[in-house]
Every structure is written in C-alpha cells, then in structure tokens.
Amino acid sequence: MLNDTRLRWLILFVPVAVLGVFFWYGVADSLWKSFASPEIGLQNYAAFLQSPAEMAVLRRTFLVSIGVTAVCLAFGYPYAYLMTVTTARLRTLLMVVVLIPFWTSMMVRTYAWVALLQNNGPLDRVFKSLGIGGLALIGTPGAIMIGITQILMPFMIMSLYANMVRIDRRLLDAADSLGASPAVAFVKVFVPMTVPGVVAGCTLVFVLSLGFYLAPVLLGSPQHAMLSQLIVQQVSQLLDFGRAGAMAGVLLALALSVVALGAVLARPAIERGYGENT
Amino acid sequence: MRGGIPRSPGRIFAWGMAGLVMLWLTAPVLVLLPLSFSGRRSFRFPPDTWSLRWYENFFTDSTWHASLLTSLKVGLLSTAASMILGTMAAFALHKLYFSGKAFVTGFLLAPMIFPGVVSAIAIFGVYLTWHISGTLTGFVAAHTVLSLPFVIVSVRSALRIFDWELEKAAASLGASPFETFRLVTLPLILPGVLIGGLFAFVISFDEVVVSLFLQTPFVRTLPVQMYLSVTESIDPTVAAASTIIVIVTVASILISMLFWQKRKTSDA
Numbered sequence: 414m415l416n417d418t419r420l421r422w423l424i425l426f427v428p429v430a431v432l433g434v435f436f437w438y439g440v441a442d443s444l445w446k447s448f449a450s451p452e453i454g455l456q457n458y459a460a461f462l463q464s465p466a467e468m469a470v471l472r473r474t475f476l477v478s479i480g481v482t483a484v485c486l487a488f489g490y491p492y493a494y495l496m497t498v499t500t501a502r503l504r505t506l507l508m509v510v511v512l513i514p515f516w517t518s519m520m521v522r523t524y525a526w527v528a529l530l531q532n533n534g535p536l537d538r539v540f541k542s543l544g545i546g547g548l549a550l551i552g553t554p555g556a557i558m559i560g561i562t563q564i565l566m567p568f569m570i571m572s573l574y575a576n577m578v579r580i581d582r583r584l585l586d587a588a589d590s591l592g593a594s595p596a597v598a599f600v601k602v603f604v605p606m607t608v609p610g611v612v613a614g615c616t617l618v619f620v621l622s623l624g625f626y627l628a629p630v631l632l633g634s635p636q637h638a639m640l641s642q643l644i645v646q647q648v649s650q651l652l653d654f655g656r657a658g659a660m661a662g663v664l665l666a667l668a669l670s671v672v673a674l675g676a677v678l679a680r681p682a683i684e685r686g687y688g689e690n691t
Numbered sequence: 692m693r694g695g696i697p698r699s700p701g702r703i704f705a706w707g708m709a710g711l712v713m714l715w716l717t718a719p720v721l722v723l724l725p726l727s728f729s730g731r732r733s734f735r736f737p738p739d740t741w742s743l744r745w746y747e748n749f750f751t752d753s754t755w756h757a758s759l760l761t762s763l764k765v766g767l768l769s770t771a772a773s774m775i776l777g778t779m780a781a782f783a784l785h786k787l788y789f790s791g792k793a794f795v796t797g798f799l800l801a802p803m804i805f806p807g808v809v810s811a812i813a814i815f816g817v818y819l820t821w822h823i824s825g826t827l828t829g830f831v832a833a834h835t836v837l838s839l840p841f842v843i844v845s846v847r848s849a850l851r852i853f854d855w856e857l858e859k860a861a862a863s864l865g866a867s868p869f870e871t872f873r874l875v876t877l878p879l880i881l882p883g884v885l886i887g888g889l890f891a892f893v894i895s896f897d898e899v900v901v902s903l904f905l906q907t908p909f910v911r912t913l914p915v916q917m918y919l920s921v922t923e924s925i926d927p928t929v930a931a932a933s934t935i936i937v938i939v940t941v942a943s944i945l946i947s948m949l950f951w952q953k954r955k956t957s958d959a
Contacts, residue, residue, distance in 0.1 A: 417868075418787070425783035428776040428799065428839065436802055436836040439813035446816070488712050491705035507709065514716045516940055518897045520914040521933040524921055525719030528726060528734050528930070535722065535736045563715055570712075596701065617804075624806020626900045631921060641808040641900075648812050649904070661809040668806055 447658030457659035467643060471663070474640040477554055478622040481561045485569040485618050486611065493573035493610075497580075515567040523627045526560045527551070530632065552634035560628035565621055569614040576610025608682035616675030620668045640664055720937065727930035734925060745931040755928060758916035759935070764827065765912060766895040769834035774888045776835070777842025778880075784843075785850045803840040807900040810837065815904035825907035833905060834895040841894065842887030849883020882951060889947045893940060 447457050461467050496507045514522065529536050530550040540548050550556055580603065588598035629639040640660060647657035722736060730740030749755045780799055784792065802810060814833050815824060823829035853876065861871040877884075899914045906915045913932060920929050 421783050421786050424779045425787060425795070428780035428843075429795065431776055432799060432802070432836055432839060435832045436810070436814065437798070439815075439817040440805075440809070443809075443813045443816050488708055488715075491708040492712050495705050495709050507713075510713045510716055514720065516893060516944060517720055518914060518933070518936045518940065520897065520899050520917050521723065521936055522719055524917065524929055524933060525723050527921060528736060529719055529722055531734060534734070563719065566712065566716060595699065599701070620804055620806070624808050626808050626811075627918070631918075641806070644808045644812060648815065654812070654816055657812050661806075661812055664806050665809050668804065672804065 443654060443658040444662055445658075446654045447656075447662050450655030450658070457655045458662070460656065461659050461663065467660075470638050470640055470643050473554065473637065474623060474664075475667075477558055477561070477639065478619050480558050481565060481622045482569075482615050482619045484558065484562050485566050486615060489566060489569035489573055489614065490607075490611075493570050493577055496570075496574050497577045511567045511570050514563065515571075519564055519627060522564055523560055523631050526556070526563070526628075527631050530556050530559070551632060552637070554633065554637050556632040557625075557629050557637070557639070560632045561622050561625050564625075564628070565618045568621065569618050572614030572617060573607065573610045576607055576613070580606050605682070609679045612675050612679040612682075616672055620671055623664060623668050623671075720933075723930050723933045723937075726927060727934045729927045729930070732925060732927065734927065734930075745927045748928045749931045749935065752928070754911075755913075755916060755932065758911045758913045759932075761827075761830075761910060762896055762913040765830045765834055766892050768827075768831045769838060769895045770888050770891040772831065772835040773839045773842045773891045774884055777839050777887055777891075778846050778884055780839070781843045781846035781850055785847065799843055800840040802837055803844075811901045811904050814901055818905065824905050825910055827910060829905050830902065830910065830912065833901050834891075834898060837898065837901065838891035838894040841890040842884070845887030845890060846880060846883045849880040853879055885947055885951065889943065892943055896936070896940065 448455070450457070492507065492511075496504050499507070528534060531537070532549075532551065534550075537548070537550060540550075584602055584606075585598050588602045589595070593601065624641055625639065626641040626645065629637075629642055633639065633642075635642075641664075644657050644660045644664070647653045647660065725737055726734065727745055728741050728743065729735065729738035729745070730742040731738065749759075784796060784799075814836075818824040818829045818833070823832065857875050857879070858871050861875045862868070866874065897914060898912070899918055902912045902915045903918060906912065911919075913936065917929050917932050920926050920932075
C-alpha cells in the first residue's frame with residue numbers, strides 16, 4: 414500500500430541501497446585504502462603533501478579553478494543581467510545560446526577546442542595574420558581555462574539568472590525616484606541582491622572545475638598537469654589506489670569546504686531576504 | 692525598459708560581453724561540422740577538399756559503430772533504471788518525515804557535486820574486484836548512480852507543485868493507493884520524470900571519465916572511443932562522430948519536447 418509508511422520506507426530503501434552499493438561503497442573503499450594501503454597510517458597523505466611537484470599540481474589546479482570561476486563570473490554576470498532586462502525575443506535567443514552547448518557533449522566540445530587551438534589551426538592562423546605569431550595555444554594552462562570556461566559558463570549564467578529574475582525591479586525605480594543615478598542604483602541596490610546567485614554560481618563552477626579531467630588532458634600538457642590527471646595516473650599506470658585515494662580525499666575535502674564556504678557566504682544575504690538560492 | 696542601466700555605455704558594454712560569450716559558446720561546435728566533411732586525414736580548417744569518407748568510416752569500421760551501439764544501450768538502460776529509482780526516492784522523500792532526512796537527501800544527491808575523477812576511481816576500484824568493470828552491467832550501474840541525483844531533483848520539483856488533495860479525492864472515490872499513484876499522481880508528475888530521464892540519458896551519453904576506466908576494447912562507449920582516437924591519432928572520424936552525437940542529443944531533446952507538447956494538448 415502506497416499510503417503505508419512501511420512501504421514508503423521500502424520505496425526509499427531501494428534507491429538508497431543501489432547508491433550505497435554502486436557508489437558510496439567505492440567512495441568509502443578508496444578513502445579507506447588511502448589510510449590503509451599498503452599499510453595503516455598517513456603515509457599516502459604525507460607523501461602527497463610533502464612532494465613539491467605534487468603540491469605544485471595542487472596549486473595549479475586551485476589557481477586554474479579560481480581563474481575559470483572569475484572569467485565565468487565576469488562574462489556571465491552581464492549576460493544574465495541582459496537576460497532579465499531585454500525583450501522576450503532577445504531573451505529567448507540568449508537562453509538558447511546558453512542551453513545548446515549545455516546539452517552538447519563535453520567530449521565534442523573539448524575536441525572542438527583541440528581542433529581550434531592546435532598549432533597552425535584556425536585561431537593560431539588568425540593570430541599570425543594579426544602579427545602575433547608563435548603563440549603556443551594548445552598545451553598551456555590558458556588553453557585548459559578556455560576549454561573549461563566554455564563548458565561551465567552555462568552553469569554560471571543559469572545560477573545568476575535564476576537569482577536575478579526574482580529581483581523586484583521596482584526597487585530600482587524606487588532608488589531612481591529617491592535621486593540615485595542609474596549607475597549608483599545598480600551598484601548599491603541591484604548588485605547586493607544578486608549575492609546569493611553569485612555565490613551559488615561561483616561555488617558550482619569552482620567545485621566542478623576542480624575535478625575536470627578531459628580539458629586538462631586534451632588541451633593541456635603533462636608539464637601543466639592538474640590534480641585529476643595525477644589521480645588517474647596513480648590508478649591507471651601505477652595501480653596505486655592508496656596514493657590515488659589520498660589525492661582524491663584532498664580534492665574531495667577541498668570541494669566540500671568550498672561548498673560549505675559558499676553556504677556560509679550566502680547566508681547573510683539570504684537572511685536579509687534577498688531570495689533563497691535553489 | 693525600466694530601471695537598471697538605460698541605453699548607456701554600461702548597456703553597450705554588457706552587449707559586447709554577451710556577444711563574446713555567444714561566440715565562445717557556439718563557435719567551437721560549429722567548427723566541427725565542416726571538419727567532418729574533410730577529404731583529407733587532417734584537422735586542417737577549413738578543409739581544402741570535401742568528402743563523406745569519415746561518415747562512411749564511422750558506419751563501416753566496427754570499433755566506431757559498435758561504440759555508438761554500446762552508448763545507446765548503456766544510455767537507455769541506465770536512463771530507465773535511474774528514472775524508476777529516482778522517482779521512488781523523490782516520492783518517498785516527499786512523503787516521509789524523519790530526523791536525518793537532510794542526511795539521506797545529501798546521500799542521494801552527492802554524486803552530483805563529486806569531482807568526476809573521484810567518482811571514477813571510487814567506482815573503478817570496487818567494480819574491478821566485483822568483476823563488473825568492462826561489462827555492460829558495470830557501465831549501466833555506474834551511469835545509473837551518476838544520473839540518479841538529476842532525476843531525483845527533477846521529480847522533486849514536480850512533486851512540490853503537485854496538488855495532494857487530488858490523491859485524497861481519488862482515494863475517497865475508492866481508488867486503491869496503487870491505482871491512485873498510477874492514474875492520478877504519475878501522469879501529473881510525468882513531465883518532471885521525463886525531464887529527469889532526458890538529463891539521465893544525456894549524462895550517460897556524454898560520460899567519459901568513469902567510462903574511460905571501465906572500458907575494454909570490447910565494451911566501449913562512443914565518447915571513450917572519441918577520446919582514444921583524439922589522443923592516439925589524427926582521424927577526422929571523430930568530427931563525424933561529434934556531428935552524430937550532436938544530432939542524437941538534439942533529436943532526443945526534440946522528441947521529448949514533442950511528447951510533452953502532445954501531452955499538454957491532449958490534457959487540455
């Protein structure tokens with residue numbers, strides 16, 4: 414009986430069990446191995462945190478993710494803003510342009526950047542014809558950032574738009590009637606109300622970019638490796654699940670603390686009634 | 692147009708930025724289309740000669756079309772599984788009240804924000820010892836758990852706007868709880884279930900990192916085949932495969948939209 418509480422528990426139990434067995438067991442297992450393989454102890458974490466080369470990779474991963482987040486915010490903010498103020502037809506156009514790449518395969522998009530950024534490729538030749546020849550595009554952190562940004566931009570824009578669309582624009586009219594110039598009204602009235610959207614978008618983009626694998630492998634180079642590449646290398650080449658688990662543990666801890674930080678940062682704005690971010 | 696920045700340098704600047712974003716988001720994929728019709732074995736753009744040989748290669752070379760078939764199989768099976776499991780989870784979460792509900796919700800939704808590589812090694816490590824790595828079962832299980840959270844989120848939002856008085860009405864008219872679910876609740880939350888399913892299919896059809904670990908030369912999904920091809924050789928079949936992926940994705944979105952439209956008109 415569907416109204417029977419016991420049946421509801423059963424209905425909840427099945428998906429929880431499937432996820433528990435086919436996902437969480439593996440997560441627990443790899444974290445366990447990070448402390449217990451080859452022997453019980455913190456040696457896997459110590460080896461990771463004491464290796465200057467691996468710390469450089471962690472720092473690069475962090476910096477690239479911050480860069481991606483900043484670029485997404487800088488470009489996504491005006492884009493989302495225009496979506497809330499423009500005509501219905503232009504809004505549809507802006508929306509479709511965001512959604513099409515969102516639904517397009519990540520592999521396809523990353524490969525497209527390989528084709529575009531390759532040496533002697535289209536962008537390379539454009540730069541050469543402009544007289545800025547010899548720019549190495551592919552194989553640099555810049556190329557990785559271009560690729561990741563394109564994939565994560567829709568996440569930022571949709572987070573910002575979901576927040577901005579709920580803002581009562583009469584508040585800006587009120588600021589106007591109280592003598593604020595449009596620019597002042599925008600900065601002092603509109604921008605503070607978008608803080609929850611900004612925090613939600615930045616958290617999402619930052620966390621997702623931390624774990625990117627495809628773009629760094631295909632657009633970067635081993636000299637500019639990101640943490641995800643290091644983790645994959647430990648497993649697929651060295652079958653060292655202990656070391657890989659430790660790196661994954663650090664990456665996961667980083668991601669979760671950013672999510673927690675985002676929740677803390679968004680709270681004051683939400684408490685002031687600037688919209689919940691769902 | 693009221694409020695905000697009127698026709699001003701600010702607005703012009705915003706449109707300039709938006710124009711760049713539009714180019715940035717769409718241009719890369721548009722580049723692939725001409726590349727897939729190239730006559731040469733090179734990624735030269737624009738191609739100097741044209742042919743259909745890469746499409747021909749895609750459909751004659753078994754490594755390519757077998758991987759498409761595997762992708763479709765894994766996609767459909769994992770979508771069905773995550774639609775059923777996700778609807779169950781969302782329904783139970785909506786109806787049950789207990790302490791620790793936030794924890795269970797987090798447990799169910801967490802794979803969504805897990806870094807891809809972390810999920811990959813976690814899944815690979817245990818699937819390997821269970822001997823389901825490299826099998827269709829392994830792929831379907833992995834893709835199901837990765838797409839399940841998206842179905843749950845989508846069905847939950849449909850349940851939030853569902854009018855629960857309708858269930859009481861059905862029950863008072865003598866419908867059994869199962870009949871109520873099948874005849875009243877399910878049809879009304881179906882759009883949420885279908886959108887969740889669409890998400891699930893696209894996620895599965897797109898997944899690379901976990902699949903890269905699980906793959907063998909015999910069981911390999913299309914994005915993995917593309918990845919291996921890009922890293923190993925210059926083969927414009929990748930561009931043809933990309934175009935085919937884009938077509939499959941757009942088609943699945945259009946079909947679900949048509950389906951939805953038809954339901955809307957038949958409901959009216």
